[in-house]
Amino acid sequence: MKYHCPKTFADAAQIAADATGVIRYLAGGTDVLVQMRAGMVTPDDMIDLKHIPGVKEIVQNADGSWTIGVAVAGAELGAHAGFCADYPGIVEGLELVGSTQVQGRATLTGNLCNGSPAADSVPAMIAAGAVAHVVGPNGARDVAVADIPVGPGKTSLTKGELISAFTIPARGAQGGDAYLRFTPRTEMDIAVVGCAVNLTLDGDRVASARVAMGAVAPTVIVMDQAADAIIGTTLDPQALDTMATIVSGAVKPISDKRGTAEFRTDIAGVLAKRAAKIAYDRAKGTK
Amino acid sequence: MVKIVLWSGLRRFTDGTLEFETAAPTLGRAMADLVAQYPGLGPIFDQGVSVAIDGDIVPPNPAMALPDGAEVHFLQQMRGG
Amino acid sequence: MSKIHITTKVNGEEVEFLADPRDTLLDCLRDQLELTGTKEGCSTGDCGACSVTVDGTLVCSCLMLGVEAQDKQIETIEGMAEDGELHPLQRKFIEHAALQCGFCTPGILVAAKALLAKNPDPNETEVRYWLAGNLCRCTGYDKIIRAVMDAAAEMRGAA
């Protein structure tokens, strides 16, 4: 295995484009190192992105939006008061990935590109409408985070393409988000179901909302109908029940070692209700 | 005399009897007498057994003297953890 | 397979080693530098036995390549006692019988030290969640949590 430390994304893309064997990018490394030791993947080229300027930066842009570098670890994102205030749901999603130790390394980029439908930070990114900046041999493009994963372990990125940063829209007034997942233990598990809700309020009523569910389909899925069920409401119990019913009706989970399809279906609605309430309270500024 | 008690799974080798009186002076002699009477017990004893003498679970040392009035329980071999 | 020459600081001392690019930092610490106090329990980041700090951040050394250690500051269990004087956490672990087999202990001590650097007055829940990635199979965690809280109290008093 060759270990590369490019200084620019263009160089990184070039190395990847020129490679003839298996390549892996190294940001946090918390997935790829596990896969290497387990013999699941043996990269020929390992491209470490952490020497590229800016990859560790969290920047709030003039319009209030946020740009997050690809090597920002969970612990770094969680320590950023400004971002935490705007998008606590994204932070709590990333912070649920693994232990405190894993938080020292794990990144939004890695969590996304690993392609797991159960990735904890992805639903909140999608619910927030985050955009990935992609560079590649044919130039740069912006892709909605929702469009990056295409199936378990698969992304829409083509050979030589890699993510250079994320932009998350400005929070704006009266907005809030939340991510909840269900795991058998309190920590250290993969989500059996994950749910992110991002919403804005107009007074007491929900003005806009996005609901994204993890681990209930081959990729994280956005549930517009579920969001519609709470838009215009004060998130009263009936609206929440309606949303929960829609969520549980729309998910298409599998049964595996982590939970049965029936169980996932049941708790998807429960989590959606609970996450929506937290997001609502945050938007109201009551929590 | 010493009272010997076998576990009930051995009933099929002993025509249904599970309790015996013996004057054997040692554990080994008592076991040999039982095997002489019920040969089916031989392979079972050879596989290993645990023995409790008046409640104290001890290794089945054939030379062990059996005190008069003692109660000797045979148990299927215990394996520890 | 060509190895890469790495220069880094471990417990304040400059060290050099040759790393196979596939070797983890944990492999390099244990096999190249003979610092075997850091343990391997799973190699998947799930047990915390390999906890070290890199530039002050708590990480699993099994989830970092050795070649990434270039020009870093790495702290391991071997550097925790200073000048032969045990760190309060180390002392409290002995006093509280917070270890049985002792295998998870180095990782837990390193992790707990990182916690107290960030939060000198953690409550029980905060200690439990911070250490959730450090598995201990012997103690049921009770005495570990008590030892960490007691060390934190002592360190606050001493400060």
Next chain:
Amino acid sequence: MAKDTANELRIVGTRPDRPDGLDKVTGRARYGADISAAGLLHGAVVRSPHAHARIVKIDASKALALSGVKAVVTRADFPTGLTGEAWDLQENTMAGERALYDGHAVAAVAATSAQLARDAAKLIEVEYEILPHVTDVDAAMAPDAPIIREGAADHSVPEGLHPNVVRYIEFGHGDLEAGFAQADIVREHQYKTEAAHQGYIEPHACMGQMGADGKGEMWVCTQGHWFIRKMCTQVLGLDASQLRVTPSEIGGGFGGKTTIFMEPLSLALSRKAGGRPVKIVMSRSEVLRATGPTASASMDVKIGMTKDGKITAGSATFRMQGGAFAGAPVDMALYCAFAAYKVPALQHVGYDVLANRPKAAAYRAPGSPMAAFAVESLVDEMCTELGLDPLEVRVKNAAQSHETSSFGPKFGVIGLNETLAATQAHPNLSVPLGPNQGRGIASGFWFNHGGDTSVSMALGEDGTVTVSIGTPDIGGSRASMAMMAAETLQIPYDNVRVNIVETGALGVNEPTHGSRATFATGKATVEAAQSMIVEMCKRAAAKWGIEPEAVEWRDGAAHPAGPNAGEYPPMTIGEIGAAMSNTGGPIAGHHESVPAGVGESFGTHVVDVEVDPETGRTTILRYLVVQDAGRAIHPAYVEGQYQGGAVQGIGWALNEEYVYDDMGRLQNPVFLDYRVPVASDLPMIDTVIVEVPNPGHPYGVRGVGETGIAPPLPAVANAVAAATGVRMRHLPITPSKLLSAIKASKNG
């Protein structure tokens, strides 16, 4: 003589720092994988991906062609002709004609680096012919189940059972039918538990070296290095005395490190690689796939009870699979099943069944947790039905000292009454519970094992003492041995150093298992100290010119006694040590025996849980362990045993299980998915040490290590039932299963 009442003890019952504490908090302690040696090679093992398959061909040519690969071994490198348990061990070490479970070793390779050894292992090509498999115990007994091995049954098995049934257990007493006829209610249910792994954090590791002369060395993490010696030499056809085994520090065992797995492979590889030392360190997935979990169990229990809570009769039929070899702890499970109760009529039947899973190893009170789950759940169900207090019912039916036990012989002195009384008195029982919360109570039992034990002790020239023992220290036993030696010699604790020595340095020792170390090694330590006292008194008597019998030992010194009392100044142990070269030479004591007088231990646990009715997740709110220790030598480490056992039981009750897919492959061989409890899952674990001294031990010690894992399984299930009204009879109580049961109960 040793002091036998608590208030005369100076050291026993105190909480000194453990002697190995400093090494273990500084990273200096050396565990299995922490060894190195000149010329070291690293081993890796090729394992079957199939649950059951004929091994058609093994081609290692590509691996051997790699530069740096020094040896490959397969079963062809092992001697033939073994029988019985020795054959089982050899077959489990390395598959012969067939791979019998997912993870079964089929070849091993040694190379100059661990990375290279792993690469080489991947290049060893094994051709398999897949055979039908079975992993579930009930399925393995069904008439159409694939036969895992013909002729594996022993003489206990009656004719007509499936060949996968390899041991049959049956015992009991009293008139069962009459007993059930006297009951007001008779209830019978089936209970199931899944296989759980010991989950020690240190993976198995060893370094073996063996030359062409058949002389070998081994460094290994183990609970018992004489067992390693015996088993390795059996499997490899060597003389026991030619292998010297040195135990490393051990990173947890819980029964799982009382046997061999890859240890013989390191020796076989070394011999083939020209005698270079070979280190093998298992990965976590190898540990989970190929080392001993415990058995899975399917259990029918029937109990008769009167309206006022008297148990009139009980029967238990247990089926357990312990992998592809005999050894599921169904016998021990049955011995423990009704041990906490005095029941006029009992019947126990057990089946030890083969399945395509790894060979079960001992796990903390083997069998007892499953048995407790079945019996204590049913007792609780019947208490609920009859509106009786479950603790009072346990008091009413409690097994008594000097009365017949459920397993046959009479109990000696036991402390169940005292344990139950201490439980009743504990404040946790009066904490009010909120909605969705419930309280569960259960008792458990484990034996105490004597076993081969050798201890030697030597006096230093300055009067300090070195104790050599053969039971590895997993949880602070160096401290308790030093305390008992110091107490007996009446010298300071710090003047004793306890070493765990290699196989060449002592007589045979059984492992640290069966809750025996503090009992058996402790008793032998006291005996060795007493023999040293006799010699020290002799030296003093010779100097004073009086009879040795006229010398007494107290306060760490020989004193003239009887008619000579006060005639000479006492000779301290330091003076005796300093003079020993001129008074007859070195002074040492030793003791070898299978200590009798074991002391069983009962425990009762009380747990409060809260269940999230929408997700089925169970949270442990508070937890209490009350257990009889006989006497706690070092109370902090006794508490540690209680707390650790309880949490292992909680894990087994809620989340831990072996999950196999349709192909018989283990689905969760990593800690991410084999879910042992983490710190944030738990509250503090409250403990009460009950002390009803064991008359068979000089300080009253009972075995305390194992009992604590048994009660949590039923206690948690009973608490969940109290919280939800739903009775879970199949562990673990995963959120998925519990939510489904809650839904079913609402719909039904």
